[in-house]
Amino acid sequence: MDLSITQWIYLVAMVAWVLCTLLWQFPKIRENAPLLSRINVLGIFPIWTFFSPNPGIFDVHVIYRDKDVYDTISEWKEMEILFPRQFIHGFWNPRKRNVKLIIDAVSDVKTVLGKYRGDDDLNSRIMLTKGFLVLLQGVSAMPKLLDAKHVIRQFAIINSTNINGHRTIVPIYESQYFSI
Amino acid sequence: MSKVHISRTCIIALHNLYMEILLSDVYRLTIILLASSFALKNMEYMSMIRAYSTEGVFSFRIVGSDVFYRSGYGKFFERLYSDSGLKLLITISLTGILTLVIIPFASLAFKLILTLVLIINFLIHRRHKFGLDGADQMNVLLSITVLTFWILPVSNTIQIYGIYFIAVQLSLSYLVAGVAKLFSTSWRSGQAVKGIFSTYMFGSYESRLLTRRHPAVNQLLCWLTIIFEITFPLGLLFGGTGALIVLAIGFSFHLANAFIMGLNDFLWSFTSFYPAFYFAAVNLEPIIY
Numbered sequence: 001m002d003l004s005i006t007q008w009i010y011l012v013a014m015v016a017w018v019l020c021t022l023l024w025q026f027p028k029i030r031e032n033a034p035l036l037s038r039i040n041v042l043g044i045f046p047i048w049t050f051f052s053p054n055p056g057i058f059d060v061h062v063i064y065r066d067k068d069v070y071d072t073i074s075e076w077k078e079m080e081i082l083f084p085r086q087f088i089h090g091f092w093n094p095r096k097r098n099v100k101l102i103i104d105a106v107s108d109v110k111t112v113l114g115k116y117r118g119d120d121d122l123n124s125r126i127m128l129t130k131g132f133l134v135l136l137q138g139v140s141a142m143p144k145l146l147d148a149k150h151v152i153r154q155f156a157i158i159n160s161t162n163i164n165g166h167r168t169i170v171p172i173y174e175s176q177y178f179s180i
Numbered sequence: 181m182s183k184v185h186i187s188r189t190c191i192i193a194l195h196n197l198y199m200e201i202l203l204s205d206v207y208r209l210t211i212i213l214l215a216s217s218f219a220l221k222n223m224e225y226m227s228m229i230r231a232y233s234t235e236g237v238f239s240f241r242i243v244g245s246d247v248f249y250r251s252g253y254g255k256f257f258e259r260l261y262s263d264s265g266l267k268l269l270i271t272i273s274l275t276g277i278l279t280l281v282i283i284p285f286a287s288l289a290f291k292l293i294l295t296l297v298l299i300i301n302f303l304i305h306r307r308h309k310f311g312l313d314g315a316d317q318m319n320v321l322l323s324i325t326v327l328t329f330w331i332l333p334v335s336n337t338i339q340i341y342g343i344y345f346i347a348v349q350l351s352l353s354y355l356v357a358g359v360a361k362l363f364s365t366s367w368r369s370g371q372a373v374k375g376i377f378s379t380y381m382f383g384s385y386e387s388r389l390l391t392r393r394h395p396a397v398n399q400l401l402c403w404l405t406i407i408f409e410i411t412f413p414l415g416l417l418f419g420g421t422g423a424l425i426v427l428a429i430g431f432s433f434h435l436a437n438a439f440i441m442g443l444n445d446f447l448w449s450f451t452s453f454y455p456a457f458y459f460a461a462v463n464l465e466p467i468i469y
Contacts, residue, residue, distance in 0.1 A: 010329075010338050014345045018352065025356050043306070044324060046317035048356035053364035056382065057375025085384035090439035094224035099381055101237060101311035108310075130245055134310060138237040162378045164392055 021045050058159040058170075060106050064139045066151040067177060074145035076156070079138060102138070105131035106157050109173055123176065132175075140180045152177040199463065203339055206459040207330050208285050210346070211294065213452035214322050215277045217315070218301050220448060222270045222277075225304070233263040243308035261307045273300045291331045298323040314353075315445035321349055322452055340463070347460035350453040351413035354430075358409025367406060370399030382441040408433060416461050417468060423461030427454050 003011070020036060023029050024045035029036065036045070063076040081102050083095060108131025116122045126132050139155040157172040225232070232238045240261040241248055248254045259265055276297040283290045302323060305316055329342025361367040366375065374391045377383040391398050408429055415426030431454070434447040 004335075006334070007337060007341070010334075010341050014341060018345075018348055021349070021352060022356075025360075043317070043320055046314070046321060046353070048314070048353045049360040050314055050357050051372065051376060052357065052360035052367060055364075055366060055372040055376050057366075057372075057379060059379045059381050082380040084380070085440070085442055087439065089442040090435075090444055092220075092224070093442045093444045094228045096313075096442050096444075097224070097228070097311045098231065098237065100313055101243070103381070104310040130242065130310065133242045133245065134237060137239055137242050141235060141237070161375070162380070162388070163375060164378075165388075 017044070025049060056103070057163070058161055060103055061158040061160060062102065062106075062135055062139065062155060063158060064142060064145075064153055064155040066145040066148075066153050068146050068148035068151050072146060072148075077142070077145055079142060101134060105134040106172070107131065109135070109157065113173060126173070136175075136178070144180075151180065153180045154178075202459060202462070203336065203343070204286070206343060206455045207326070207339065209455040210322070210452055211280075211326060211330075213448060213455070214319065214326065215280060215294075215297065217319055217445065217448035217452055218273060218297065219277050221301075221316075221319075221445060222273050222304075224445075225266065226270050229263050229267060232261075232266050236263070238308060238311065240307065243310050260303070266304070266307070269300050269304055273297055273304070276300070295327065295331055298327055313443070313445070315443070315449035318353070318446075318449035318453065322346065322449075325349075343456045343459050343463075346453050346456035347416060350450070350457050351416060353450075354409040354412035358406050358412070361402075361406045362410065367402050370395075370402045373401040373405070374398040377440070382443075384440050387440045405433075415457065416464060418461070419465035419469070420458065420462045423458045427457060430454070 020039065023033070024036060024040065025048060030047075039045075059082060062079040062081065064079065065076045066074045081099055089096075108129050109126055112126050112129055113122070116125050119125070135155060135157070139153060144151055154175055154177045156174045159170040159172055161168045161170075228238075230236055232240075234241065240258055244257065244261060247257050251257070260269075276293050279293050280290060280297070283293065302320065305312070305320055325342055325346055329339055329345065361372070364372065366372040374395075377387040377391045391401075408426075412426050412430065415423045418425075431447075431451060434443075434450050438444040438447045
């Protein structure tokens, strides 16, 4: 082929990029290829396995409750994450990013839960995750549930399915109380 | 003999001229779609700007904690990625996109402003990893391609490479998604669509009702998705008509996903790859046949 040096550079870069993208689709390679991770610092290798192999068939719920100095505990209240689908969402749906944020945060917490279940330091490990901090930030911004000056708050993550109209609730994680 | 030679040269010259015009049109269309995708995203960000403040759920100190605490430029990024910094970035981006409409296409000013828009949107994209989706990944991929294959002073040949690169990446995106689904039991059994549509996150009232009342629809939708995604790259091999058919199916697929699942940004980000796919298929036709 009669190609200039620039054309060769572009060709090689393109082929390398496509090959790296292909390799990046495999979770084991993503975890064990530090060179690829370093190249991908700018996020140039996408992951194309949308909704597969395990599609998201759960709704994620984050609930919280408050406790005052007299140990009065409020009812659980759900953070508003889910909204019924509307026609307008086909054109305009800014809230989808918040939903995705919570999905990613919960997934981060679940990863640590799965990896270190039973370990003594499980809770501290979870509290150091970005996912936990995101949820904590979201929950802390919610109004108080008890009419008291000082309350402490606890939150929990719940998954639910709605297959065939049958609601199944699966508790995932319950945080410790923290001051807000 | 010489007449035949002259007419052949004319045909080749006309073909090259046609391809050159088509190439320019393809990049123009690609950039229009990409810019529209950014405009939508920018406006959606702006409408939720309070969530990006220090107290918001998208606070940079939290979602960007790895950059904020670990790099030496934490304070700089905090200012850049605060709600006011983000507002400024979005305003510049939207102004840039509006300016692109009135500036002559492919002029130096056009390329400079487009570069600015791409860089700003890349910065917005890099603000946080949580909360991003496949549409954002597609935008990054296309931005880098447009920047390196079209904005930089490169030859026509390299611009054509860029088109093929976009077409290959698009094909890969569908193919990989299709193959991953084919290897998934819940997709093969038809449970996946039923499960996804049953959620409040990605389903709608109508989709829940449909998949509950007609179990065969679940199986059908799962297999149609798998077949469409796996066979998508074949559109490159059947010329312009073949490409148009798969692109029409792809467009309908994303349109349905936008209204049922609320994934409106996928429609824009994926279709911005479509002009290049069409061009690649048209260009490949004389080579294949």
